[in-house]
Amino acid sequence: MEDLERLLREHDFLKALSVEHTRLLVSCAKNVRFASGDFLLREGAETSTFYLVRVGRVALEVAVPARGVVQMETVGPGDVLGLSWLIPPYLSHLDARAVEPVVAIAFDGTCLRGKMDADHDLGFWLAMRLFEKAYARLERVRLQRIDVYGTP
Amino acid sequence: MTWIPEPARVQSVHHETADTFTLHFDVKAGGRRFTPGQFNMVYLFGVGEVPISISGDPGEPDSLVHTIRAVGAVTTAMKSVKRGSTLGIRGPYGNGWPIEEALGKDVVVVAGGLGIAPLRSLVYHLMRRRSDYGALTILVGARSPADIVYRAEIERWRRRAGATILVTVDHAGPDWTGEVGVVTALLDRVPLRAGRTIAMTCGPEVMMRFTARSLVARGVPAERIFLALERNMKCALRFCGHCQYRESFICKDGPVLRLDRIEELLWQREI
Numbered sequence: 373m374e375d376l377e378r379l380l381r382e383h384d385f386l387k388a389l390s391v392e393h394t395r396l397l398v399s400c401a402k403n404v405r406f407a408s409g410d411f412l413l414r415e416g417a418e419t420s421t422f423y424l425v426r427v428g429r430v431a432l433e434v435a436v437p438a439r440g441v442v443q444m445e446t447v448g449p450g451d452v453l454g455l456s457w458l459i460p461p462y463l464s465h466l467d468a469r470a471v472e473p474v475v476a477i478a479f480d481g482t483c484l485r486g487k488m489d490a491d492h493d494l495g496f497w498l499a500m501r502l503f504e505k506a507y508a509r510l511e512r513v514r515l516q517r518i519d520v521y522g523t524p
Numbered sequence: 525m526t527w528i529p530e531p532a533r534v535q536s537v538h539h540e541t542a543d544t545f546t547l548h549f550d551v552k553a554g555g556r557r558f559t560p561g562q563f564n565m566v567y568l569f570g571v572g573e574v575p576i577s578i579s580g581d582p583g584e585p586d587s588l589v590h591t592i593r594a595v596g597a598v599t600t601a602m603k604s605v606k607r608g609s610t611l612g613i614r615g616p617y618g619n620g621w622p623i624e625e626a627l628g629k630d631v632v633v634v635a636g637g638l639g640i641a642p643l644r645s646l647v648y649h650l651m652r653r654r655s656d657y658g659a660l661t662i663l664v665g666a667r668s669p670a671d672i673v674y675r676a677e678i679e680r681w682r683r684r685a686g687a688t689i690l691v692t693v694d695h696a697g698p699d700w701t702g703e704v705g706v707v708t709a710l711l712d713r714v715p716l717r718a719g720r721t722i723a724m725t726c727g728p729e730v731m732m733r734f735t736a737r738s739l740v741a742r743g744v745p746a747e748r749i750f751l752a753l754e755r756n757m758k759c760a761l762r763f764c765g766h767c768q769y770r771e772s773f774i775c776k777d778g779p780v781l782r783l784d785r786i787e788e789l790l791w792q793r794e795i
Contacts, residue, residue: 471701512709
């Protein structure tokens with residue numbers, strides 16, 4: 373448990389969280405590993421897992437009919453993976469596939485939502501941090517959408 | 525520097541991607557010295573003249589290299605150029621990258637698309653004089669794996685010790701095992717000692733704006749962030765005004781400009 377707490381504290385996403393609140397999260401977390409090619413999330417499937425990636429790279433993909441699988445973004449060490457656990461109906465919008473061996477911390481989303489509900493300070497902190505991540509991702513998607521390298 | 529195009533024979537043509545190609549020219553021994561980041565006006569006789577960055581090694585002035593993307597009438601016609609063809613060259617023009625100011629500092633190079641071309645001559649220089657500079661980070665972004673210019677050479681750079689080199693593409697199929705995402709996302713992945721970092725970026729202007737914003741957010745001072753701007757150039761001699769950027773002329777005062785001196789102009793859509 374002490375090891376898991378240390379891992380949580382060391383991860384970029386939780387670095388600024390108080391020791392007391394970090395301890396509260398430990399019971400929702402476990403250390404997980406994936407081999408290259410394993411799926412961490414599947415599009416359309418119910419998901420109640422929130423990942424903090426520690427090692428390796430994960431591709432966020434969408435299967436496009438007649439075009440095949442398109443990689444939208446990759447996430448790596450220090451990144452978060454999966455936001456669908458926070459918002460009903462808790463369905464993943466993308467496939468997430470390990471493109472190399474991955475080590476991550478997996479949170480049980482139901483457990484995490486319970487902690488956020490029971491302690492609103494913790495809930496507010498986590499919601500703001502997730503919003504920060506989501507906003508940064510939105511900005512990156514906007515830049516991708518512009519297709520800056522297309523023909524002028 | 526000359527005002528009149530000098531004929532130069534194409535020694536070889538190398539196709540980098542579907543629309544981008546590199547011309548190697550024969551030049552007389554010791555002929556064409558340049559500073560990384562400078563450009564030449566390249567003239568396809570009977571068609572027109574365009575400004576093209578020099579993408580070769582500044583340590584080898586006997587070789588002149590230009591990488592060109594076929595996007596307009598002149599560059600599209602240049603795509604048909606063969607070995608042995610003669611084109612006109614005048615230059616080099618422009619100020620180039622701040623290689624003296626970068627001495628002893630960590631250097632971050634951020635290239636987007638064909639922006640890698642003027643940065644390649646800088647990378648050659650930095651690698652040749654590796655001990656004169658601090659940590660070297662090279663970040664490269666492209667539209668897709670098929671659009672990565674100098675892909676094989678970047679792989680060779682990666683295998684060499686002494687630099688952090690990351691490549692990303694905006695989108696890819698399932699076979700691509702590298703990074704996917706915009707080039708600015710790579711900036712979040714690399715450690716930066718903001719206080720001793722100098723950054724140089726080239727690519728589409730909107731990509732450079734986002735890059736500059738990310739670098740500033742990481743603590744790199746605006747006076748140590750340099751961007752290579754592109755504007756319509758005709759004379760390259762500060763006469764015609766085609767490339768005027770308020771009080772600056774990109775051909776003479778640029779193409780490399782310091783962020784703090786152009787910051788407010790970058791966000792103005794009229795300029």
